[in-house]
Amino acid sequence: MSAQARQDLGLAPAAPLDPWIYADHIGVVVIDFDVIELSVECRQRLLVADSESWSGMTLREDGVTAIVVNPSHSRGRQASTLMHELAHVILKHVPARVDVSSTGMLLLSDYSEDAEAEADWLAAAMLLPRDVLISRRRIGDSISAIAKAFCVSDSLCEWRVRMTGVDVQLKRAYRK
Numbered sequence: 001m002s003a004q005a006r007q008d009l010g011l012a013p014a015a016p017l018d019p020w021i022y023a024d025h026i027g028v029v030v031i032d033f034d035v036i037e038l039s040v041e042c043r044q045r046l047l048v049a050d051s052e053s054w055s056g057m058t059l060r061e062d063g064v065t066a067i068v069v070n071p072s073h074s075r076g077r078q079a080s081t082l083m084h085e086l087a088h089v090i091l092k093h094v095p096a097r098v099d100v101s102s103t104g105m106l107l108l109s110d111y112s113e114d115a116e117a118e119a120d121w122l123a124a125a126m127l128l129p130r131d132v133l134i135s136r137r138r139i140g141d142s143i144s145a146i147a148k149a150f151c152v153s154d155s156l157c158e159w160r161v162r163m164t165g166v167d168v169q170l171k172r173a174y175r176k
């Protein structure tokens with residue numbers, strides 16, 4: 001899916017994938033937090049007082065899927081949040097809970113643990129394909145250099161390198 005997304009967008013196989021551009025490509029609207037009309041108290045709560053309590057949310061209205069990400073988080077964190085929410089959409093996950101607003105807008109939330117894990121794995125693979133990690137680590141790129149080049153957080157990159165076992169694979173290859 002990661003290779004297909006890059007191909008669809010006319011990107012090189014090892015190019016960074018911008019989740020905002022990808023969202024547009026698959027017809028998902030990313031709503032800028034600043035255009036949402038909120039009271040000063042709400043804004044303060046969502047972006048300052050309780051900013052760690054949420055990363056992103058997915059809404060659906062009239063067949064349109066829209067995602068809002070927390071703008072107070074770092075760009076890298078916003079990218080992985082957005083890709084995570086997009087992964088739920090791509091994988092057609094069914095939320096355990098749907099809240100309906102007075103205007104009929106749906107707020108999708110509470111996915112199963114399995115769905116959350118799937119979305120995490122797919123999002124990380126979309127942002128950091130295994131082939132990219134192999135070629136970057138082979139030439140000695142550090143975790144933060146790769147993270148920077150792909151606009152993700154160091155922790156996501158570190159997790160992905162560990163879970164894909166690329167360093168172990170390279171170590172074995174050099175031992176022979």
Ligand SMILES: [Zn+2]
Nearest residue numbers: 088111116119
């Ligand atoms: Zn999720």
